[in-house]
Amino acid sequence: MNNSQRIPAKVVAAVIATGLLSFCGVIVETAMNIAFPKLMKEFNITTNIVQWITSIYLLVVAIIVPLSALLKTNFKTKKLFIAAASLFIIGIVCDGIAPNFIVILLGRAIQGIGTGISLPLMFNIIMEQVPNSKLGMMMGFGNLITGVAPAIGPSLGGLIVTNWGWRVIFFCLLPPLAIAMVLGIWGIEQKSTIRKVKIDLFSLVLIAITFAGLVYGFSNVSSQSFISFQVAGAILVGLVAITLLIKHSFKLQNPILDFKLFKNLRFSGHVLIFFLVQMCSLGFAFLLPNYIQIVNNNSALTAGLIVMPAGLAGAIFAPIGGKILDKFGPKKPILFGASLMAVAIFTFVFIATKMSNMLIMLVYIFYMLGMGMMMGTVMTSALASLTDKEQTQGNGILNTLQQFAGSMGTSLAAMIVAMSQSEKVSSEATAIGSQHAFMLLACFVVIIIGVSIKVVPKKLN
Known part of the structure; x- marks a missing residue:
């Protein structure tokens, strides 16, 4: 690890480059959700079929991310990045010109390969090349890049679909992808030793x-x-x-995945915290827009605009949480962030049957402030509990579970709401179902706080 207090410009460029690929991946995922009704009509498909636009992407990412440690050992970082960026661009163009739904799914799968390769690269670069005194801030900065995407994705998708059509969502990402490619080629340097390991x-x-x-x-x-x-x-x-x-x-x-790392109880505890926070966040990403549209009878674009300030607040607080970690250690930002999450979730539990859009926006900002403050800190503290040789494997495990937690959180929230809607999709049934889902998230946040008190150290090693 470099002990200099200054972060080299090339390291910053490398983090931005790899972060932009993940940013574009989340943008497509969240923006395309708004376009589902248009796609269903244009290609004459049902809801359970159109949802495979998201499912196929998450599935491919979840399969590729575990290979990250092996890929990093066998290939140069810059070559991996160029391959990831190239695949993502191919997938984007494929979707933009797709003549049928099968081609759209093919493009999304190709994008998933690109994201699966690039997502762990950003955190590997940070852990290898950023000095310890700046580690928390830079992990927070990396989370900021990817954290902005869920905030602007739904509203951007609504704006584009309404005015220019769903294909423009893909083409508008080509400029940031081109910027990422240039920054990556210039900034990514090889620090780890390459050795051929058989898959x-x-x-x-x-x-x-x-x-x-x-x-x-x-x-x-x-x-x-x-x-x-x-x-x-x-x-x-x-x-x-x-x-x-x-x-x-x-x-x-x-x-490929070293499960022996889970014998380290400190690492295992951090993984559990990370997993539950992701489940809560993706649960909210489903519940709140759904509530705004069905219960409060607003458009998808309005729902996107209401949740956007919270997403931006969470993204901004990611590097702030990192700075607090650098100065005071991981325990304070993690517990403070979890406490803000708990306040927001329990508030939603008590007011769920009657929430105005303004109240949703304000309470959700509290949640995202807490989540943004702790996510990068949890990752940093988790990886700091491992040896340098184990960190690449640990990073792969965290990023793999992040994808699965997203799928699981969304599905559980949707299942609980659907149970209340079993007889009729009404505003009252949706509100009650949302309240029940918030209760499950409240259980998760109690576990998060309890485990954080037990396993998170006051200072990094």
């Missing part, structure tokens, strides 16, 4: 089956009977595959 194909197959089963199963929770192959069957297949993967990985010297 274990059996592990790769098990990873694919694991996430295919789990993502597919949880994505169908709200639309299919739980006792069906589409839900319980798929989840069971995923659980069997991950059990075999864990047993198999313990036999390998260089596993």
